[in-house]
Amino acid sequence: MRLILVGPPGAGKGTQAQFLAEHFAIPHISTGDIFRANLKSGTPLGVEAKGYMDRGELVPDSVTNAMVADRLTQADTKNGFLLDGFPRNVVQSEVLAEIVEKAGTPIDAALELTVDENEIIRRLSGRRVCRNCGRIWHIDSDPTQDAAVCDGCGGEIYQREDDKEEVIARRLEVYREQTEPIINFYRTRSLLVSISAMGAVEEVTSRAISALLAHR
Ligand code: AMP
Numbered sequence: 001m002r003l004i005l006v007g008p009p010g011a012g013k014g015t016q017a018q019f020l021a022e023h024f025a026i027p028h029i030s031t032g033d034i035f036r037a038n039l040k041s042g043t044p045l046g047v048e049a050k051g052y053m054d055r056g057e058l059v060p061d062s063v064t065n066a067m068v069a070d071r072l073t074q075a076d077t078k079n080g081f082l083l084d085g086f087p088r089n090v091v092q093s094e095v096l097a098e099i100v101e102k103a104g105t106p107i108d109a110a111l112e113l114t115v116d117e118n119e120i121i122r123r124l125s126g127r128r129v130c131r132n133c134g135r136i137w138h139i140d141s142d143p144t145q146d147a148a149v150c151d152g153c154g155g156e157i158y159q160r161e162d163d164k165e166e167v168i169a170r171r172l173e174v175y176r177e178q179t180e181p182i183i184n185f186y187r188t189r190s191l192l193v194s195i196s197a198m199g200a201v202e203e204v205t206s207r208a209i210s211a212l213l214a215h216r
Contacts, residue, residue: 001026001080002105003212004087004096006183007113008175009168010120010127011197012204015136016113017084019205020212026080029071031064031088033134040131056162056170058088058178065095072099080108089178093185109215110186111208113197120172124163130155142201 001024005013014030021028035053038046045067052059068086071077087093100106115123126139128147132155137144144151162171186192193215195207 001082001212002100002107003080003082004107004110004186005082005084005113006110006179006186007197008115008120008179009171010124011113011115012123012201013084013113015201016197016205016208017082018136019201020111020208021082023205023209024080024082026082027076028082028084029068029077029086030084031068031086032084034067034071035059054161054167056167056174058174061089061091061095064088065092068092068096069099072103087182090181090185093182107191109193109212110182110191111212112183112186112192112194113204113208114194115197117172119198121168124168125165127163128157128159131158132156 003020003024003026005017005020007013014032017028017030032053035046035049039050039053040046045063048063049059058064064086068083072081083096087096096107122140123138126141128137128139128144129135130137130150130153133150133153135150135152136142137150137157139147144157148157149155150157161167183192193211195204195211197204
């Protein structure tokens, strides 16, 4: 199964990706996670991405496309993958289409998660992440016992710089302007599967699995 996850920031792409990747036994490839890992270890890629990420802007296509093209040559993607946060504009969609066409490994579906605007703000502003294992938490709906410590691995809990209110507004704008057009890209290729991402995490996961299996 080769899957793309599309949806505004806060739709729950990262959370659903964790479960869907496990269900379909495919690697979860999050471009945001790759950038954050590079940032943490201070690589040139991380240094270049930081400014864009902090402002809620997209990292330039030249950087992002090369990074994804490289990731998709790795052995664990042989039987499929789940892309979370890529593509994020039409150029990236076209580049991905070229990569998979050359490799003879077509995309099976682009899963769109839809969610109300109020819910987006609630989810993003309350989101917390473990610095060690990357597990996503929420201060109201999925809190850790100790606000500073991950229940899963004991790692440090932090709030992403771009989940602060000033940056959230810009990220939503970037989504509407640059990312939303890719929905039509996949619709016209009969690859789009849209589901509501409102409700409990497990409900959304089973909705997604049913919709993907029905689409096959
Ligand atoms: P995410 O974790 O998916 O919300 O991504 C966090 C940030 O990483 C985004 O706001 C962008 O600055 C950057 N980023 C992630 N994926 C991409 C992409 N496909 N193209 C450009 N920038 C990206």
